[in-house]
Amino acid sequence: MTVETMSQAAQTARTALPKIKTSLPGPNAKRIIADDERLISPSYTRSYPLVVKRGRGAIIEDVDGNEFLDFSAGIAVTSTGHCHPHVVAAIREQAGELIHMSGTDFFYKSMTELSERLSKVAPMAGPHKFYFGNSGTEAIECALKIARYHTKRQAVIAFYGAFHGRTMGSLSLTASKPQQRRRFAPLVPGVTHVPFPYTYRFGEGKSEREYGLACAKFIEERLFKTTVPPEEIAAIFVEPIQGEGGYVPAPAEFLRELRRICDEHGIMLVADEVQSGAGRTGKWWAIEHTGVEPDVVCMAKGIASGMPLGITMTRASVMDWVPGSHASTFGGNPVAIAAALATMDVIEREGMRNAAAQGERMKQRMSGWVTKHAKVGDVRGKGLMLAVEIVKDKQSKTPAPTERDRIVQLAFENGLLLLGCGETSIRLSPALIVTQEQCDYALDVLEKCIAQV
Numbered sequence: 001m002t003v004e005t006m007s008q009a010a011q012t013a014r015t016a017l018p019k020i021k022t023s024l025p026g027p028n029a030k031r032i033i034a035d036d037e038r039l040i041s042p043s044y045t046r047s048y049p050l051v052v053k054r055g056r057g058a059i060i061e062d063v064d065g066n067e068f069l070d071f072s073a074g075i076a077v078t079s080t081g082h083c084h085p086h087v088v089a090a091i092r093e094q095a096g097e098l099i100h101m102s103g104t105d106f107f108y109k110s111m112t113e114l115s116e117r118l119s120k121v122a123p124m125a126g127p128h129k130f131y132f133g134n135s136g137t138e139a140i141e142c143a144l145k146i147a148r149y150h151t152k153r154q155a156v157i158a159f160y161g162a163f164h165g166r167t168m169g170s171l172s173l174t175a176s177k178p179q180q181r182r183r184f185a186p187l188v189p190g191v192t193h194v195p196f197p198y199t200y201r202f203g204e205g206k207s208e209r210e211y212g213l214a215c216a217k218f219i220e221e222r223l224f225k226t227t228v229p230p231e232e233i234a235a236i237f238v239e240p241i242q243g244e245g246g247y248v249p250a251p252a253e254f255l256r257e258l259r260r261i262c263d264e265h266g267i268m269l270v271a272d273e274v275q276s277g278a279g280r281t282g283k284w285w286a287i288e289h290t291g292v293e294p295d296v297v298c299m300a301k302g303i304a305s306g307m308p309l310g311i312t313m314t315r316a317s318v319m320d321w322v323p324g325s326h327a328s329t330f331g332g333n334p335v336a337i338a339a340a341l342a343t344m345d346v347i348e349r350e351g352m353r354n355a356a357a358q359g360e361r362m363k364q365r366m367s368g369w370v371t372k373h374a375k376v377g378d379v380r381g382k383g384l385m386l387a388v389e390i391v392k393d394k395q396s397k398t399p400a401p402t403e404r405d406r407i408v409q410l411a412f413e414n415g416l417l418l419l420g421c422g423e424t425s426i427r428l429s430p431a432l433i434v435t436q437e438q439c440d441y442a443l444d445v446l447e448k449c450i451a452q453v
């Protein structure tokens with residue numbers, strides 16, 4: 001089937017809106033949650049009792065037949081919507097032919113094919129090289145190791161509020177919530193965290209541009225001149241839009257300054273596009289909105305519509321390590337790659353354009369909430385990576401995590417799936433193929449829930 005006919009089939013699923021038929025959680029959901037409590041690691045953070053059965057487009061059906069409008073997309077993963085027919089067909093076809101043969105030891109065409117396609121949409125000039133893993137954290141681990149290997153330096157800079165993953169290397173870069181690090185020390189040494197330009201909360205009267213420049217200046221004027229000599233720094237890791245930290249876009253001036261600092265001192269600039277990439281902001285990579293060219297791009301989440309895939313893309317000159325330096329048994333699994341190739345078709349054909357258009361419309365409406373609703377302190381984001389920051393009151397900007405959680409819970413009860421982010425924000429990250437009707441509906445529900453709290 002062509003992408004065109006697939007899209008028509010998907011269209012029907014996409015026009016759907018939520019239908020709640022039972023009390024929540026329903027009886028089947030209750031049983032599974034009880035089993036889960038007995039068997040599953042309590043480290044997971046479940047926001048509400050949703051037990052998923054199947055998904056289509058932007059709709060999730062639970063085990064009791066309730067249908068929800070999904071504005072979380074499995075944490076910004078199902079970029080083409082749940083079970084997009086074009087992606088499902090590609091997965092089925094590949095699964096019937098070859099499921100695994102380890103790209104670590106052997107060769108297969110789809111790995112180079114996907115690399116060629118990603119190279120064409122890279123945010124930095126080519127040639128490029130690609131490393132294949134299975135997740136966001138692995139894409140970051142690879143970047144951390146290659147940065148040290150390539151530069152022969154040990155130190156790394158990351159930012160407060162950053163989330164780069166949960167394995168020991170990426171966790172050392174993560175500085176989002178204390179619970180993510182508590183009792184796991186010692187982490188990888190050599191990481192220094194510095195302020196990220198989260199202007200609304202920490203900018204103290206400065207514009208985004210001014211605070212962005214101040215944060216970059218801190219690196220040069222304080223860090224380099226006091227504790228970390230620049231010639232010892234391998235890389236700066238930055239999310240062009242902080243995800244878990246609160247959906248906070250980095251001002252363009254800040255990223256341009258990071259690029260200049262990196263160029264002056266032979267430091268690598270690593271863009272963590274695990275959440276912000278794959279078309280979500282209306283461009284392939286969020287950093288493209290600023291014109292800044294990174295040396296390394298880490299991607300995962302939306303790149304394969306839910307199949308586990310993490311990719312580290314570098315300027316070719318950076319990947320100068322030798323056989324045996326780094327690899328992964330499952331990394332670049334043929335089925336995940338087939339899903340990624342099909343995902344790229346859908347993103348290029350309609351996803352990116354739609355993300356830009358729907359995101360712009362939603363942001364316009366949501367921006368009005370800052371004056372309309374006492375508890376909305378800030379609205380920010382790009383494309384379909386949007387956030388509302390909930391506060392006790394606008395003057396003090398006191399974080400209101402309890403109220404935020406209540407809003408997310410109320411939205412669930414009304415059939416809308418949302419997730420929190422940062423200390424006190426709510427993120428909207430639907431599939432890139434979400435319809436205008438679904439966006440309007442979601443904002444109606446969210447606004448009603450905000451007004452209720």
Ligand SMILES: Cc1ncc(COP(=O)(O)O)c(C=O)c1O
Pocket residue numbers: 075135136137138140163164165166239243244272273274275276300301
């Ligand atoms: C920006 C960013 N980097 C890295 C990660 C880690 O990805 P994963 O959970 O696939 O390991 C995440 C996950 O939320 C992320 O948002």
